[in-house]
Amino acid sequence: MTAVTAGTTETTGVPGVSDAAVAAEQAAYEAVFDAAVAADERIEPRDWMPEAYRASLVRQIAQHAHSEIIGMQPEANWITRAPSLRRKAILMAKVQDEAGHGLYLYSAAETLGTSRDELLDKLHSGRQKYSSIFNYPTLTWADVGAIGWLVDGAAITNQVPLCRCSYGPYARAMVRVCKEESFHQRQGYEALLALSRGTEAQHAMAQDAVDRWWWPSLMMFGPPDDESTHTAQAMAWKIKRHSNDELRQRFVDIAVPQAEALGLTLPDPDLRWNEERGHYDFGPIDWAEFWDVLKGNGPCNDQRLSTRRQAHEDGAWVREAAAAHAEKHKHTGKHGEAQA
Amino acid sequence: MSTPDTREAAVITGAALALGDDALVLSHRLGEWAGSAPVLEEEVALANIALDLLGQARVLLSQVGDEDELAYLREERSFRNVQLVEQPNGDFAHTIARQLYFSTYQRLLYGQLASGDGPFAGLAAKAVKEVAYHQDHAEQWTLRLGDGTTESHERMRRACDALWKYTGELFQPVEGLDVDHAAMESAWLASVTDVLGRATLTVPEGPRTGAWAAGAGRQGLHTESFGRMIAEMQHLHRSHPGAAW
Numbered sequence: 001m002t003a004v005t006a007g008t009t010e011t012t013g014v015p016g017v018s019d020a021a022v023a024a025e026q027a028a029y030e031a032v033f034d035a036a037v038a039a040d041e042r043i044e045p046r047d048w049m050p051e052a053y054r055a056s057l058v059r060q061i062a063q064h065a066h067s068e069i070i071g072m073q074p075e076a077n078w079i080t081r082a083p084s085l086r087r088k089a090i091l092m093a094k095v096q097d098e099a100g101h102g103l104y105l106y107s108a109a110e111t112l113g114t115s116r117d118e119l120l121d122k123l124h125s126g127r128q129k130y131s132s133i134f135n136y137p138t139l140t141w142a143d144v145g146a147i148g149w150l151v152d153g154a155a156i157t158n159q160v161p162l163c164r165c166s167y168g169p170y171a172r173a174m175v176r177v178c179k180e181e182s183f184h185q186r187q188g189y190e191a192l193l194a195l196s197r198g199t200e201a202q203h204a205m206a207q208d209a210v211d212r213w214w215w216p217s218l219m220m221f222g223p224p225d226d227e228s229t230h231t232a233q234a235m236a237w238k239i240k241r242h243s244n245d246e247l248r249q250r251f252v253d254i255a256v257p258q259a260e261a262l263g264l265t266l267p268d269p270d271l272r273w274n275e276e277r278g279h280y281d282f283g284p285i286d287w288a289e290f291w292d293v294l295k296g297n298g299p300c301n302d303q304r305l306s307t308r309r310q311a312h313e314d315g316a317w318v319r320e321a322a323a324a325h326a327e328k329h330k331h332t333g334k335h336g337e338a339q340a
Numbered sequence: 341m342s343t344p345d346t347r348e349a350a351v352i353t354g355a356a357l358a359l360g361d362d363a364l365v366l367s368h369r370l371g372e373w374a375g376s377a378p379v380l381e382e383e384v385a386l387a388n389i390a391l392d393l394l395g396q397a398r399v400l401l402s403q404v405g406d407e408d409e410l411a412y413l414r415e416e417r418s419f420r421n422v423q424l425v426e427q428p429n430g431d432f433a434h435t436i437a438r439q440l441y442f443s444t445y446q447r448l449l450y451g452q453l454a455s456g457d458g459p460f461a462g463l464a465a466k467a468v469k470e471v472a473y474h475q476d477h478a479e480q481w482t483l484r485l486g487d488g489t490t491e492s493h494e495r496m497r498r499a500c501d502a503l504w505k506y507t508g509e510l511f512q513p514v515e516g517l518d519v520d521h522a523a524m525e526s527a528w529l530a531s532v533t534d535v536l537g538r539a540t541l542t543v544p545e546g547p548r549t550g551a552w553a554a555g556a557g558r559q560g561l562h563t564e565s566f567g568r569m570i571a572e573m574q575h576l577h578r579s580h581p582g583a584a585w
Contacts, residue, residue, distance in 0.1 A: 069380065076374035083576045084408045084585040085364075085401075088371070089394050095374045096387035103380050116380075141576055141585075191585075199583050307375065315378025317495070318432045321488025322379075328487065 037238050042168035045111040053237055056230065057167050058112050059128070060239065062119045065105035066130035068098045070123075070304050074138040075147060083141055090187050091144060097180045104176060108169040124309050132290065133220050135298030142195050142202075142209035148188010149262075150210070150217040150255065156181050157251040158221065161241035170239075189258065196263045203263075210259070211267045218282075219290045221248040252280050352459050353404050354420070355516030358558055359449075359460070360400030361421035364411060365566075366442060367393035368573055369429055378432055385477055389439070392470040399463050412577035416560075416567045423557040424506035426566040430499065433485055433492070437499035439478035444531050445510045445524070447471045452519040460517070479535050486539025493540065500536065501544045508548030509557060 029048040036043060043049055072095050079095065082088035106116040122128040133151055138144060159181065162174040195206035222228055222244040234240040242250075252271075259266050270283030292298065370390035377383040401407040424442055429435045450471055453464035485496040511525040533543050556562070577585075 069383075072375045072383070079371040079374050080368060080572050081576050083412075083580070083583075085394065085398050085411055087585050089391060089398070092371055092374070092387050092391050092394065096384055096391070099380050099383035099387070103384070106380075194585055198585075199580060201580060202583055311376040311378070314376070315432065317489070317491050318378035318382075318485070321492030322484045324492075325484040325488040 037166050040164075040166075040238070042171065043166050044168045052233075053239075054112050056234065056237070057170065057239065058109055058114055060230075060234075061105055061109040061112070061170055062114070062122065062128050063130060065102050065109060065119065066123045066128060067134065068102040068105060070130040070134045070308060072098045073304055073307055074134055074136070074300075075144055077138045078141060078144050081141070082144075087144075087191065090191075094148075094184050094187070097184065101177050101180070104173040108173045111169045120312065124305070124312060126296075126305065129294070130304075131220060132293045132298065133216050134304060135293050135300045136213070136216050137300050139212070140205050140209060142192065142205040143213065145188050145191035145195060145206065146209035146213040148184050149192055149258070150188075150213050151220065152181050152185040152188060153255060153258075154217045154220040154251050156185060157247050157254070161247075162239075164238075164241060166238035189262070192264070193262055206262075207264050210264050214267050215285065215289075216293075218248055218252070218285055219293075221245070221251065223287070223290070224285075249279055252282050256280050351516035353516075355460070355514050356400045356403045357410075358420040358514050358517075360397045360404065360410075361419050362425050362442075362446075363393040363400065364397035365419070365421045365569070366425035366438075367391075367397060368569065369425065369427075369438075370435075372429055373435070382432075386435075389474050389477065392467075392474065396463065396467050396470075403459075408577065412574045416562055416570055418560055419557075419562065419566070419570070420560065421557050421562075422506070422509045423563050423566075424503065424509065426557070426562060426569060427503060427506065428565050430502075431495060432481075433495040433499035434502065436478055436481045436485060437496065437503050439474065440482050440500075440532065440535065441503060441507050441510070443471055443474040443478050444528055444535075445507075447475050448524045448527050448531075449517075449519060452524065453517070456518055458518045482535050482541075483539045486536070486541040496539065497541055500541060501546070504544035504546050504548060512558060514558060 030050065033043070033047070033049055033053075036047075043053075075091060075098075076095050079088065079091055082091050106119060109119060110116060119128065123130065133154075138147070156178060159174050159178050163171055163178060165171040165174065192206050192210070195202040197203075222231075225231060225243045225245045228244050231240060231243055235243070256266065256271065268283045270281060272281055273279075274281045293301070296302075367390045370386050370393070373386045373390075374383065377386055397411075398407050401410045404410060424438060427434070427438055447468060450464040450468035453460045454468050455461075482496065485492040487493070507528075510528070511521045513521050536543055
């Protein structure tokens, strides 16, 4: 963005600077910002931006970062039980990537003037949320494949348009995240395919996992458009490019033929091609369940949050040690060589 | 009676199993940390090390036979890893002490193997680069924890002490590994002594082998937690005999 670099917008009580002058300056900044968004320019950290835009991005990026790190849990649940060394390596690499995505995203959020510690504190105290999908349990190995195919698939459908998001650091983080996520999704699909084509017991395991993850995956796109509180503003700011329902439809249209190729069915008796619309029609989503999980009453909400809090608390002495060590050796820049 | 050729092959197989099992088991233990590390950067680092080790294990076990059959269908008495790597993670200090002791050993071992022309030279040449990172990571954390706060110093001291008795086993000669175990042991002691000293810690005083520990893991004699660890590791694979994944 080739915009005005942010100056103060507050009344400083400086003699000769009237509130009216400040308001005029504010309006000028807003006009530049609006023009930049309209021209599809990227907003960068030093640019002026409306406070509500900043707050909205912090909320969204933080929630995204939190989802990456809470999302490690349902998959990490199977690392020690992965049924072959190849699958184990793939799963470990994936969980590692998720930690990496969390790191990029916290860094992107920090460009907006917050800190990772502050955001983690909000996650741990329940003041910021993470994706509701991670409140569902991974009950069998096939769930790992279903998560890769459906959950990562839904995430990619949501995130690819974010690569063109108006906020530069978020858009750039999404480019890196989406590359890795696409890779994970293909691996998840391939793991499910191996199960589907495997023994009868493996096929049944794959079908059961898809039956349990299908609807929660559709819920990942958020509430229907007429109930989505943030959508209109996020679209006006070009943070979001498509509505929840549009993205959900896009995902269903992609997933149905993939399910057919997998040799698995989707648990929706109303699912059928609509020639007129050129899309798949699908059955009603259980929004009561969605809101319930969002409110904290899903199968794993308590477990996920308490595991995360526990890891943080158990690690406190390690972080304190690292800080104390760095402080002792800050003048040498080296370990183990105390300043004389 | 075995012919000299099959005898030689059996020796190489035995050595590959010993090294492969070390890497497989330690990788598994590190995998248990996923989602519970003290900071996000350590989620990445521990998983990274676990993946390197798993990669080494897969190469080594594949030299012996089918990697999955070997990992998932052997019973506890057939595993040839040293007891050090099967020790439970404990707190972060225990994990780091285990990493320090083991990665220092592995770097010396692979360093020697890489400079020779034996059957492990190729693998060792690649692995020694990975292991150098592992050792650096373990040393950095030993320094931070040892020379950090009073609490971290105490935890690191306890961890180093607790694992000390498993370190002697690392230098029991393994047939088929053409390395100078005695030279490795003195280099290992010098390196660990140096790091612990810089971390304001003292070298533990107890014996480096327990009554059972000398060579025990290499002979398939393990500690109690190991059986539970492989029960978890093998359960799914064993529940679906003959299935492909």
